[in-house]
Amino acid sequence: MQSKRKRVKIGREKLQRVIEMCMAVEERSLDPFLIDVDEIVSVIKEYFPEWDLPEDLCLDAETIHHLASVIKLQSEWVKHRSTSLYTDPVLLEEKLVRIEKEEIVEVFLKAWHPIVELEQISLHSLAEAIRYWEGLLPLKERWKEFPSAEIETVPATREELIRQRILRDKAFSEELENFWQELKNQVKEKEEDGKIRYWDFVGAETYEETVRRAFMTSFLVTYGYATLEIHPLEEELFIKPYEKPITKIGKRQLVSIPIAVTTEDWLRWKRGELE
């Protein structure tokens, strides 16, 4: 006598197999009569009393659903075979492979009755077109409404480029140096073993400014002005400035550390939840 657990396991496996079989018939257009419906119904009936969990009852329902699809295919199959259109597909395929191009065209022309259709202008649409043409302004008049802008090329000054945000008013390296100084000052103020929490340094009043600071910080680390200290268990992240920029990394392998700076994180930091 099998234990209940074992019977449930076997039952699940059997239903899974039935579903796979039904799906193969549905998807690959196989002969639906390959499936013995009576036998499957008896399997479903046999294991139905074993199902207590909702998942098992869903599996049972899914099996019945797939079986119903196969029965529908069987009915369509019978219907098709009974119509005058039914021919042995293998025989037909064989003929199609062997038939000559000229011959198939000849055959097709006997069964093809193309639609007759005219795409011709009517008197009504002709009258409409004339009315439109009469109301249409000459090109000279229409183009007057859109005078083409005269474009003059002159050299742009540095101030103009800064105003248009193409250039920044400080060189990037200068900006980076200032940012490094700011980091060193903040670390000194905090007096925490020469490091500062990442969010305490990066976080700002607005989200945009926070993103800008995170962007600058990434360059501080990449160019050797600072390093990151990660405590994975505590989920803490610190930034530690170097006294002098380190240009030689040595044999240590470089790693990229992606840090998400999302609005949610920024809001949590503002609320003091990112400690």
Added chain:
Amino acid sequence: MEKRRIRVSKRKAYYASKIKRATHLLFYRRHKKPGVKGWELRKALGSDYPKVLKILDSHLKAFDLQVKTVFEEEKPAEKPTLEQLDKARFYITLRGELTPKEAKMIGWRIDDLAGLAITIAYIISKRGKAPRKEVEELLRDKLPRWKVGINVDRYIRYGYLTQDENEQLYLDWRTRSEVDQKALIDLVLSTET
């Protein structure tokens, strides 16, 4: 006697004007697809439009043309109901056959037409649905490889075939309207290869 004559001539005039109107509707393309729906004809010609179409069809016989009715579902075994006719689409098609020379004249190359015939017959043999890959494989046997995909796309564009997201090909509205599927299969099977 005179009254009867007048009544008959009135009825003739009535149908003559309806036939003219039906000819305009059916010959000139009004929508993206050719043909006119039954309900459109009812609206334009009145509820006796099936009779008007029957008379038009008999007139067209002399020109080797016919009024073809394509039902939304399968062709009803018995006389179609008014509802079925309203939903059906009506076309003017060739009644007889084209010669290969004439087919060329209406813009079909023999290769393209042969490809279309093979494709339609193959899909019919597969009960109305066949994977595009299989169809292309079959066509590659007789058509240049580079042309096969282009041709299948062309058959789809013309409305002979349609394709689903799983790249399965089906017969579309133009095949249903223009091709006598049973005749095609019978003719293919009766060829001596």
